[in-house]
Amino acid sequence: MTDKTLPPVDAVVVGAGWAGCIMAKELCEAGLSVVMLERGGRRSTATDGAYPASLDELEGAVRYKLFQNLAHTTVTVRNRTDQQALPYRRLAAFLPGEGVGGAGLHWTGVHFRAMPQDLRLRSHITERYGRKFIPEGMALQDYGVTYEELEPFFDRAEKVFGTSGEAYSVGGKIVGKGNPFAPDRSDDFPLPPLRDVYTAHLFRKAAAEAGYNPYAMPAANASHPYTNPYGAQMGPCNFCGYCSDYACYMYAKASPNVNILPALRRHENFTLRTNAHVLKVLLDSTGKKATGVVYQDAEGNQITQPAGLVILAAFQFHNVHLMLLSGIGKPYDPHSNTGTVGRNFTYQNITNSTVLMPATRTTDQFIGSAGGVAVDDFNCDNFDHGPHGFIGGSPLWVNQAGVKPIAGAKGAMTNGARWGSDWKRQALDSYRHSFTINAQGSNMAYRDVYLDLDPTWKDAYGQPLLRMTFDWKDNDIRMNRYVVSKLDKVVKALGARDVHYGMRDPAKPFDVRDYQTTHLCGGAIMGEDPKTSALNRYLQSWDVPNVFVVGANAFPQGMGYNPTGLVAALAYWSAHHIRTQWLKGAGGPLVTP
Amino acid sequence: MMALHSLPPRTRRSLKRLLAGVACSLTLCSVAHTALAADPVPAPDAALVEKGRYVAAAADCAACHTAESGKPYAGNYAFTLPIGTLYASNITPDKTHGIGRWTEAEFVRAIREGIRPDGASLYPAMPYPSYARMTDEDLHALYLYFMHGVQPVAQAVKPNAIPWPLSVRFPLTLWRWMFAPTPQDARTATLHRPYPTAEQARGAYLVEGPGHCGACHTERGLAMQEKALTAQDGAAYLAGGKPVDGWTPPPLRGEALTGLQSWSKADIAAFLQTGRNMHGSAFGSMEPAVHHGTQSLTEADLLAMAAYLKTLPARVEQTPYKADPAATKALRSGGSLTAGQLLYLNNCAACHGSNGKGFPTVFPPLAGNPTVLTAQPDSVIHIILAGGTLRGTQGAPSAFTMPGFASRLTNVEIATVATFIRQAWGNTAPAVTDMEVNNLRKTLPHPTAQSLTPPPAP
Known part of the structure; x- marks a missing residue:
């Protein structure tokens, strides 16, 4: 092992997922020399999505080929502050990616913007329901950036991702049958929506009969061949269903690998280093300026990469972990309710209901895409929360992304049989005739739900693991149960043979063994007040102004929508202000507290 | 043969063809470095050097003279043949291992006539029967580029490993006398024929000259010579070659089914620029030709090449493709x-x-x-x-x-x-x-x- 210091570069970007690739591309365009560090290996469609060998459920979704190797580093988890946290040793509840493309390679491709109310939720709830509507212990906050400000960057991200969807209103005019609750857009989607699979078609009809407003889910799965503004090309989605957990062999699912890296690699001022695990951001003696990062390479050498600008663009909790390990910002203390790094850690509140259709309806669950049909009637603040006394909401949707045989067998809807001919008969019936409706809801932030460094457990690099303290709270449990109850009318209109409603059970704490989503949020949030946020509205650290922290870590609370569209828009937003303001100034704070 | 095929295809093909005809008596072209010339360095002119870079792309020099993950033009690309192994020459301006001591006249003679400064004949893997028609201006720029635009690399070319008597060299000279045109004749044939448009004239020059498209797309004779070197030589020109390394070079003439009849000028230019168009994508030996060569040419030049190719009538009458559902x-x-x-x-x-x-x-x-x-x-x-x-x-x-x-x-x-x-x-x-x-x-x-x-x- 040898330790060495490399020649300085203008910017170092930690992580080669969506956020990292967007930031690196923007900074290269601005003429900066950029080194991107990815702790995993190289990945591409050619190697990880080779057809037909890559269509392997065992390799992809059971053995988690594209996901983080928890043997090197992981998190510890507990429900309450009075418990001892234990390491998350087997992937289940959430699935962070690893390798070039990050989670952007294994995601499904559901590509939402954000609701305007979600971006200023504290202000919105206070205005509509009064300050007292926010329960004690709920740390509701605004992002500090509005939908109107982000709109050009949502639009940019959709054009880069080749997003398929149907608009409702563009430039103030109603143009189509999209989501009527969605905010106005400056332009249409770059591609028309994916076609409804059969189950989504059934849901669309039934939801309309129930009086709701069904719409085609926006998906970064190309409905047609597409060339994005970088010149990167996508093939068309053929509904094979190998989206989530796989590298799409059709080049149809947007990924950093397909949509950005082909153009990014052509910049001579760009360098990608893989198998480079960043250990910490280095600060100068004042602690107010980053001087670069130190990382460990595959041979165990510790390498110092000096840089004038540090972009943390790793996965949500890795960004928080790196800030805590580096001493950037004050760690959050739930007892005194002070400090910023680690606070407002949130998740997403999803439950799945299964509908069994009559034997005359074959649901073809094996096919799918990131598209589908959703209703937003109970998302965000699209309905009056006054009588219910909870905050938040949840879209309801059929987002059939291909149920493969192992998942179909494990998730079979049965009367309790778990083996034998009775189970086989029911599993077959279930696979042929059932489908799933998800309620993917918001998750609010709470004073005693947070991230900090674990006092006991260390990773393979000798550094303390990140500790999650997380549990479901009354507000979110009631929200979920209310929204799921609204499925009743849809199920009746479907003419279903049987239904199993998936609802949050108040007696059941958060359990890492059950898959939820990988939509972890917060921990290093953006905001307007340096006392309650780690980052300003440009995702710049309040404390170390040449560090920007880009990702879902910036969300003050979890929303019902999938986070990637907002992550991408925030990355373009942040990069725009780095390019137009920060680089032209003295490198100080973009917002004066 | 196995070893031959472990090479990237582009560098294999000319050799393999040649081999079939004259292999038994080939000499190796160990890379020429000669102690002849005085220092050839004229004052570099940046614009001319850039022009030379462009000519090098048009002539696709890198494909054979840059080894995979090697330094540009430093040679040592292995040509593994049944008779032994030989290595591509270092054409960087290094004075010991490259061509740094070559005068411009020596450089031009090697490219147009296949003759090294020491008088030995080059292996016709070097497509000098095509390069013979390159203009003085282009070769001047190309020379300046190789002298001033390419980094000298002090890398010795590995000694060739071909046993006597296969290494005897004089048949190469015979081959050259029989099949290679003189530069004068070549330039007359390509540059001084009448063309309806200046665009077609430019296209003919690029295709017949530096582009050396015929090296693959024209059928070879018994001695592995190209049966036609220009459109004037008859309908064999660019009428499609025999498979080489398992890739079949299709005709670039107006054949309805297997040729370019259904491709527009813009289609051809897009293909050469990006390796892909609405009719197909480049693969096999054509992919590196796009990668090293044609993608760097201007749109005007690519359209010129296309305009010229579109003037070549079909050699074989074919029924056009008709879709059947x-x-x-x-x-x-x-x-x-x-x-x-x-x-x-x-x-x-x-x-x-x-x-x-x-x-x-x-x-x-x-x-x-x-x-x-x-x-x-x-x-x-x-x-x-x-x-x-x-x-x-x-x-x-x-x-x-x-x-x-x-x-x-x-x-x-x-x-x-x-x-x-x-x-x-x-x-x-x-x-x-x-x-x-x-x-x-x-x-x-x-x-x-x-x-x-x-x-x-x-």
């Missing part, structure tokens, strides 16, 4: 399928579609694609076995990879599905036999190994 219907019927149809659905249809139209410019069409319809099936068999990657270009940065099926499909299965592809949707090409597949499979570097690269360890 029968195969598409059968594939979509869900009914009982033939073995070929089933293999196609299970292995090919995801990307190329049940209608065979693909999704150009991402996944190329198979229906009506000239490279599918050539009489010789080598290209179709080869790409099914080995797959291929179309790298990103300046105009189209995305790379697309077709995986190889050598490890997944047997010879009979590949013959069956290739036959289906060549006879579906209105395609009319001869059937493929498992013997043909077997012969090609034997030439692959690892006949049974899959071509899929395993992903890197996390």
Whole structure:
């Protein structure tokens, strides 16, 4: 092992997922020399999505080929502050990616913007329901950036991702049958929506009969061949269903690998280093300026990469972990309710209901895409929360992304049989005739739900693991149960043979063994007040102004929508202000507290 | 032969052809470095050096003189032949190992006439019968580029390993006398014929001269000489070559089925610029030609090449491709399928579609694609076995990879599905036999190994 210091570069970007690739591309365009560090290996469609060998459920979704190797580093988890946290040793509840493309390679491709109310939720709830509507212990906050400000960057991200969807209103005019609750857009989607699979078609009809407003889910799965503004090309989605957990062999699912890296690699001022695990951001003696990062390479050498600008663009909790390990910002203390790094850690509140259709309806669950049909009637603040006394909401949707045989067998809807001919008969019936409706809801932030460094457990690099303290709270449990109850009318209109409603059970704490989503949020949030946020509205650290922290870590609370569209828009937003303001100034704070 | 095929195809092909004719008496062109000349360095003119860089791209020098992951133009590219191994020359301006001591006159003579400064004949893997028609201006710029625009690399060329008597050199000189035109004649033939437009004149120069398209796309005679070097030499010119390394160079003339009749000027220019257009994507030996060469040319020059190619009439009358929906219907019927149809659905249809139209410019069409319809099936068999990657270009940065099926499909299965592809949707090409597949499979570097690269360890 040898330790060495490399020649300085203008910017170092930690992580080669969506956020990292967007930031690196923007900074290269601005003429900066950029080194991107990815702790995993190289990945591409050619190697990880080779057809037909890559269509392997065992390799992809059971053995988690594209996901983080928890043997090197992981998190510890507990429900309450009075418990001892234990390491998350087997992937289940959430699935962070690893390798070039990050989670952007294994995601499904559901590509939402954000609701305007979600971006200023504290202000919105206070205005509509009064300050007292926010329960004690709920740390509701605004992002500090509005939908109107982000709109050009949502639009940019959709054009880069080749997003398929149907608009409702563009430039103030109603143009189509999209989501009527969605905010106005400056332009249409770059591609028309994916076609409804059969189950989504059934849901669309039934939801309309129930009086709701069904719409085609926006998906970064190309409905047609597409060339994005970088010149990167996508093939068309053929509904094979190998989206989530796989590298799409059709080049149809947007990924950093397909949509950005082909153009990014052509910049001579760009360098990608893989198998480079960043250990910490280095600060100068004042602690107010980053001087670069130190990382460990595959041979165990510790390498110092000096840089004038540090972009943390790793996965949500890795960004928080790196800030805590580096001493950037004050760690959050739930007892005194002070400090910023680690606070407002949130998740997403999803439950799945299964509908069994009559034997005359074959649901073809094996096919799918990131598209589908959703209703937003109970998302965000699209309905009056006054009588219910909870905050938040949840879209309801059929987002059939291909149920493969192992998942179909494990998730079979049965009367309790778990083996034998009775189970086989029911599993077959279930696979042929059932489908799933998800309620993917918001998750609010709470004073005693947070991230900090674990006092006991260390990773393979000798550094303390990140500790999650997380549990479901009354507000979110009631929200979920209310929204799921609204499925009743849809199920009746479907003419279903049987239904199993998936609802949050108040007696059941958060359990890492059950898959939820990988939509972890917060921990290093953006905001307007340096006392309650780690980052300003440009995702710049309040404390170390040449560090920007880009990702879902910036969300003050979890929303019902999938986070990637907002992550991408925030990355373009942040990069725009780095390019137009920060680089032209003295490198100080973009917002004066 | 196995070792030969472990080389990238482009560098193999000229050698292999040559070999068949004159191999027994070849001498090796150990890289010329000569102590002759005085320092040739004239004052560098940046614009001229840049022009030279462009000429080097048009002449595709890098394809043979830059080794994989080697320094540009530093040579040592291995040509592994049954008679032994030889190495491409270092053409950087290094004074000891490269061409740094060559005068411009020596440089020009090597390129146009295939004669080294010491008087020895160059191996005609160097396409000097085509380069003979390059202009003084282009060669002057090219010389300045190699002297001032290329980094000298002090890398010795490995000694060739070819035993006597195969290393005797005089037959190369005989070959040169018999088949290579004098520079004067060559330039007269290409530059001083009448052209209806200046664009066609420019295109003829690029195609017949630096582009040396005929090296692959013109059939070779008994002594492996190109049967025609210009359009004036007759309809053999660019009428399609015999398969080399398992790739069949299609005609670049106006053949209705296998040639360029259905390609517009803009189609041809787009293909040369990006390696892809609505009719197909570059693969096999053409992919590196786009990568190292044509992608760097200006749109005007690419259109000129296209304009010239479009003047070449078909040598063979063919019935144009006419779409037939029968195969598409059968594939979509869900009914009982033939073995070929089933293999196609299970292995090919995801990307190329049940209608065979693909999704150009991402996944190329198979229906009506000239490279599918050539009489010789080598290209179709080869790409099914080995797959291929179309790298990103300046105009189209995305790379697309077709995986190889050598490890997944047997010879009979590949013959069956290739036959289906060549006879579906209105395609009319001869059937493929498992013997043909077997012969090609034997030439692959690892006949049974899959071509899929395993992903890197996390």
